[in-house]
Amino acid sequence: MDADVIVVGAGLAGLVATHELTRQGKRVLVVDQENAANLGGQAFWSFGGIFLVDSPEQRRLGVRDSLDLAWRDWSGSAAFDRLDDEDSWAQRWARAYVEFAAGEKRRYLTDLGIGFLPSVGWAERGDLRADGHGNSVPRFHIAWGTGTGVVGPFVESALRAAETGLVRFRHRHRVDDLVFTHGAVTGIRGVVLAEDDAERGAPSNRDVVGEFEFSAPAVVLATGGIGGNHEVVRRSWPARMGTPPSRMITGVPAYVDGRMLDIAADAGVRLVNRDRMWHYTEGIQNWNPIWPKHAIRILPGPSSLWFDALGRRLPAPYLPGYDTLGTLRYLRTTPEIAAYDHSWFITTQRIIAKEFALSGSEQNPDITNRDRKALVRERVFGKGAPAPVEAFKNHGADFVVADTLDELVAKMNGLTDEPLLSPDGLREQILARDLQVDNAYSKDAQIQGIHNARRYLGDRLMRATAPHRLLDPAAGPLIGVKLHVLTRKTLGGIQTDLDSRALGADGTPIPGLFAAGEAAGFGGGGVHGYNSLEGTFLGGCVFSGRAAGRALAREL
Numbered sequence: 001m002d003a004d005v006i007v008v009g010a011g012l013a014g015l016v017a018t019h020e021l022t023r024q025g026k027r028v029l030v031v032d033q034e035n036a037a038n039l040g041g042q043a044f045w046s047f048g049g050i051f052l053v054d055s056p057e058q059r060r061l062g063v064r065d066s067l068d069l070a071w072r073d074w075s076g077s078a079a080f081d082r083l084d085d086e087d088s089w090a091q092r093w094a095r096a097y098v099e100f101a102a103g104e105k106r107r108y109l110t111d112l113g114i115g116f117l118p119s120v121g122w123a124e125r126g127d128l129r130a131d132g133h134g135n136s137v138p139r140f141h142i143a144w145g146t147g148t149g150v151v152g153p154f155v156e157s158a159l160r161a162a163e164t165g166l167v168r169f170r171h172r173h174r175v176d177d178l179v180f181t182h183g184a185v186t187g188i189r190g191v192v193l194a195e196d197d198a199e200r201g202a203p204s205n206r207d208v209v210g211e212f213e214f215s216a217p218a219v220v221l222a223t224g225g226i227g228g229n230h231e232v233v234r235r236s237w238p239a240r241m242g243t244p245p246s247r248m249i250t251g252v253p254a255y256v257d258g259r260m261l262d263i264a265a266d267a268g269v270r271l272v273n274r275d276r277m278w279h280y281t282e283g284i285q286n287w288n289p290i291w292p293k294h295a296i297r298i299l300p301g302p303s304s305l306w307f308d309a310l311g312r313r314l315p316a317p318y319l320p321g322y323d324t325l326g327t328l329r330y331l332r333t334t335p336e337i338a339a340y341d342h343s344w345f346i347t348t349q350r351i352i353a354k355e356f357a358l359s360g361s362e363q364n365p366d367i368t369n370r371d372r373k374a375l376v377r378e379r380v381f382g383k384g385a386p387a388p389v390e391a392f393k394n395h396g397a398d399f400v401v402a403d404t405l406d407e408l409v410a411k412m413n414g415l416t417d418e419p420l421l422s423p424d425g426l427r428e429q430i431l432a433r434d435l436q437v438d439n440a441y442s443k444d445a446q447i448q449g450i451h452n453a454r455r456y457l458g459d460r461l462m463r464a465t466a467p468h469r470l471l472d473p474a475a476g477p478l479i480g481v482k483l484h485v486l487t488r489k490t491l492g493g494i495q496t497d498l499d500s501r502a503l504g505a506d507g508t509p510i511p512g513l514f515a516a517g518e519a520a521g522f523g524g525g526g527v528h529g530y531n532s533l534e535g536t537f538l539g540g541c542v543f544s545g546r547a548a549g550r551a552l553a554r555e556l
Contacts, residue, residue, distance in 0.1 A: 005028050006025075006216040007030045010041060011234075014041075016154055017548045018158050018167060031175060037199060038253075044361065045147055046359070048144075048361065049538065050143055050150070051141070052116075053199055055106055057116055057119075057141060060118065063456070071098050077531050078530060080094075093496075097283070105542075109544075116141045117144065118163060120141055120458055121140030121142060123139075125323075127317045133326070133531045139533065140534055144539075145367070173212055175260065178263070180267070183510075186216070192212055205266045211522075221516070223261075232258045236275060247484070251283065251487055264494055264519075270505050272525040273519070276521075276530055278325070281328050284301075285398055296363060297486055298345075298483075303464065305430065307346060307421075331343055348477070357386075357389075364386075365387075402477060402478050408421070409480075410423075417428060433446070493515070493522075493525050496523065500516050520537060523544040
């Protein structure tokens with residue numbers, strides 16, 4: 001045997017499993033198709049959001065949260081409707097995860113040195129129904145160091161274990177098959193790829209220079225999802241979401257290719273909920289990309305106006321920051337606009353200065369570098385937009401800036417194959433909206449949402465600007481942002497029990513095989529159901545990797 005456990009995938013879930021195993025003295029072989037520079041996987045690039053319930057950070061901001069409220073929000077968002085089959089384990093994982101988020105999760109992370117910003121974000125505000133999708137309260141805790149800060153302790157743990165001989169890495173090894181002996185998984189086989197010194201996240205070669213086979217009593221699959229493989233995204237795209245866009249941009253590195261999911265399925269592993277996925281509608285092309293079609297998501301505050309490709313304001317609840325998949329479904333199933341792959345924000349300099357955040361550790365240097373002074377200077381007291389946002393405004397292909405609406409619309413029409421927007425049509429909608437901001441109450445759902453957001457101290461300080469007229473020159477210049485569908489997460493995957501044991505076609509555990517992270521739908525083959533409450537992807541990797549590592553440490 002080459003190790004006690006083989007972990008396939010050197011991302012967050014695989015490293016968490018490795019951490020739990022080596023703490024108990026188990027020998028782990030970590031196998032990954034990329035080079036050592038990519039240790040930590042795509043989690044390294046994330047904004048670092050963590051879903052916590054009834055945390056000290058929430059309580060200090062006056063947020064009243066509870067396990068009961070969080071579970072109601074999760075259940076309303078997940079909308080599990082396959083409880084006799086594909087959701088049978090997913091719902092149990094969901095309940096266990098929410099209990100983890102309301103209990104041990106924060107301590108588990110802080111004991112590893114992971115801290116959180118004092119302000120808690122309010123992501124996925126929902127579909128405006130008390131029993132529907134969305135977070136009733138802010139729960140998006142941003143880790144100091146962003147995704148790098150979450151990944152870092154687990155990377156360091158693995159490297160320390162490597163120094164003592166408990167961990168061995170086999171980078172540039174691509175797994176093509178699971179090895180079975182008498183019905184149990186006893187190893188992996190595949191090919192060795194040529195050395196490649198590409199920087200983290202950049203594409204690497206797929207030149208085969210050899211073959212390998214490794215054996216162990218157990219294998220953990222932590223190989224991620226499908227977001228970097230548009231062919232698989234299109235193949236799995238559900239009919240309820242209309243047709244996939246003819247052009248999408250990519251929010252994850254190219255190696256997030258989903259290939260191990262098909263390999264596992266061909267080996268008899270049960271994959272469920274493959275029609276559930278999570279893609280953003282606020283994607284923008286990266287003016288300084290790291291990987292092909294590398295895109296960034298705008299994390300918007302509540303104030304920008306959102307228009308479809310024909311210049312019609314999106315109806316509630318399809319407002320900035322509210323209902324990600326609901327908005328995607330609306331854009332892809334409304335007959336008049338389904339042929340178009342884009343939508344628009346129209347906003348002001350005053351709004352982007354306070355409300356625009358960008359996904360990605362590299363887009364948030366103040367938080368990634370744990371620079372508290374820079375954070376306060378730029379995001380709390382700063383008069384302009386954060387430097388990365390200004391860089392996109394100045395260099396991004398999807399941004400146009402103008403002093404007048406007529407000039408802005410002309411520039412917006414210049415970004416499409418044909419001029420679809422009418423300045424008069426947009427002006428009437430914006431004027432109607434602008435008349436709603438003169439009072440502390442309104443019949444406009446978006447204005448109501450802004451007032452609601454500003455009752456929360458965290459939003460008032462950092463994420464929601466005071467209501468103002470978009471056409472007020474003092475708030476300008478005006479800014480138009482062309483938005484694309486950005487591929488991101490897989491919500492389905494390998495079905496697992498609560499110990500992360502992978503299940504076979506008959507629903508029983510396959511001896512020796514475990515799965516964690518996005519490959520397992522973050523637990524059970526789809527812990528999120530149909531929707532995410534955000535801040536749950538990194539946490540799902542931690543929770544499922546932890547479950548796999550602890551279960552194996554007990555068994556071996």
